[in-house]
Amino acid sequence: MGNKFWCYTSSKSLLMLSDILFVMTITFVIYQDTQSVAYAAVFPLIRTICQLLAGLFSPVLTDYFQAGRLLKWVPLLRLGMLIVFTAQFHFFQQHMVWLFSALILISLTGGFISPLMQAIMPMLVPANQLVKANSTASIFHQMVQIAGYSFTGMLVLWIGPFYLMWITCVMIVLSYLLFIPVFPLLKQEETVRKTNKMNSFKDGWTIIWRNKTVRTLTFMDVCENIAGAVWIGAITLAFVSHDLKQGEEWWGFINAAYYTGAIIGGLLAAWMSQFIQKQLLLYMAAGSFIYAVLTIVYSLNSLPWLALVLCILMGPAYQIRDVSQQTILQTETPVDDLSKVYSAHYVLSSVSVGLSIFFVGLIADVYGARSVYLLGGLFVLVCSGIAILAFMKQKKESS
Incomplete structure (x- = not known):
């Protein structure tokens, strides 16, 4: 397993950790502002629906734009949305309609990224090392989940949701930078774009x-x-x-x-x-x-x-x-x-x-x-x- 594998694993781990911070911070903010469990539960539901829609249409976008281009530009689009969202955090916090509208857009971009990231592993290591690579990556992902779910609640209380959102943005930037060495593997020959989107x-x-x-x-x-x-x-x-x-x-x-x-x-x-x-x-x-x-x-x-x-x-x-x-x-x-x-x-x-x-x-x-x-x-x-x-x-x- 070479440097590209470690760059990919570190990038994906940071992306997972940023997602955990984002979800738990927003859930906390919604509950704090509304004092309603029902409102707080709406966000995970919306996020799941958006990921479902993104998963349905991801193959069409993959055929039309190519996986390499999507992995290069969709994370930057998502990062841009998060920066705007964080910069105007207090505005969104006071207007629930705008808050949920922004969350829908951010969740959709996250849903497009996930299946593309999962499909990269066979490009990084030989077939006879896939078990070792998958299990090694899994160790890091489990450690990230433990750290994320264990300490995010305390971090929200200690430093506040506004600063935690900026930390989330920094993590996504670092994740993107770590992923840059993997991009050359995705530069494959252009496939013919399908005219029949239903086939895709x-x-x-x-x-x-x-x-x-x-x-x-x-x-x-x-x-x-x-x-x-x-x-x-x-x-x-x-x-x-x-x-x-x-x-x-x-x-x-x-x-x-x-x-x-x-x-x-x-x-x-x-x-x-x-x-x-x-x-x-x-x-x-x-x-x-x-x-x-x-x-x-x-x-x-x-x-x-x-x-x-x-x-x-x-x-x-x-x-x-x-x-x-x-x-x-x-x-x-x-x-x-x-x-x-x-x-x-x-x-x-x-x-x-x-x-x-x-x-x-x-x-x-x-x-x-x-x-x-x-x-x-x-x-x-x-x-x-x-x-x-x-x-x-x-x-x-x-x-």
């Missing part, structure tokens, strides 16, 4: 449908996204207070334990990269199965210390599954089409997570948080079993 719109979905391996991976990803909704903050807090009989501080302990396990999982995946690379499907299936079993045990448990242990163990299982799945997707999809496939994945993830959060909340209200975790674990177990059978059938047909 359908490309990612067509690849997912026609490629059996990618289709099965997408099925697993959607299923795990649906099950992943059981880990939203409200459900975890309800489980801690009603089932583990602990105070709110254990809510933080549970989250910290999971992220600690995720970092350990990233290190483990990097260490085992040569073995995982040779048996990607096996490790993906094993990680999914172990994660499902641990979730089921977690749902049946009432001991706080055991809950922490289980959350730590879930991290490596999920990370090995995720790294294996990312690597298979990257090797099975042509590099030129990868951003389109990620865009389609992005849309499916947004829809599945949004819907599942709604239904998970209803189930938790009626049957309790414990039943939600149990159903989530069983759902992943069944889906991983179906996927394993599909892969076995596909392997048998190919042989």
Whole structure:
């Protein structure tokens, strides 16, 4: 893994951290100004809808403008919007309509950038190093999430949202500068611009449908996204207070334990990269199965210390599954089409997570948080079993 990989990983990590700061700062400001949880919840909802729309139209823009040009100019456009937004922060803070209008535009540009950034990894490292590269990048991303979600609340109170927004802008500038060495890799031959925009719109979905391996991976990803909704903050807090009989501080302990396990999982995946690379499907299936079993045990448990242990163990299982799945997707999809496939994945993830959060909340209200975790674990177990059978059938047909 060369300098370009480290530049890309550092750039993406800074971009993720700036996004966390931005989201948490704006949520805090909206709640502080309105004293309404409903208003504060509108921003994440708007952001999700904007990312969904951006994911739908990203393939068309990629074909028309090329990925390299989009990655060069869209971040600068987003940075310009953020600078104007921050410079006029007090105005937007006093006018909610203008505030949400600005947030829509900023969220749309962020939605275009994400699938393009994800598709770059196969350009940076050889195919036989993808597992190590994905797991190493995952370690950095998990550490960024821990730092971002742990300290942003304190930073907002200490230095204020206005100055924190300027720090966000500085982080985006640094992220862009770190990404500059990667630009030469994106200077590929100009492809023919498609006159039929509907074909560009359908490309990612067509690849997912026609490629059996990618289709099965997408099925697993959607299923795990649906099950992943059981880990939203409200459900975890309800489980801690009603089932583990602990105070709110254990809510933080549970989250910290999971992220600690995720970092350990990233290190483990990097260490085992040569073995995982040779048996990607096996490790993906094993990680999914172990994660499902641990979730089921977690749902049946009432001991706080055991809950922490289980959350730590879930991290490596999920990370090995995720790294294996990312690597298979990257090797099975042509590099030129990868951003389109990620865009389609992005849309499916947004829809599945949004819907599942709604239904998970209803189930938790009626049957309790414990039943939600149990159903989530069983759902992943069944889906991983179906996927394993599909892969076995596909392997048998190919042989």
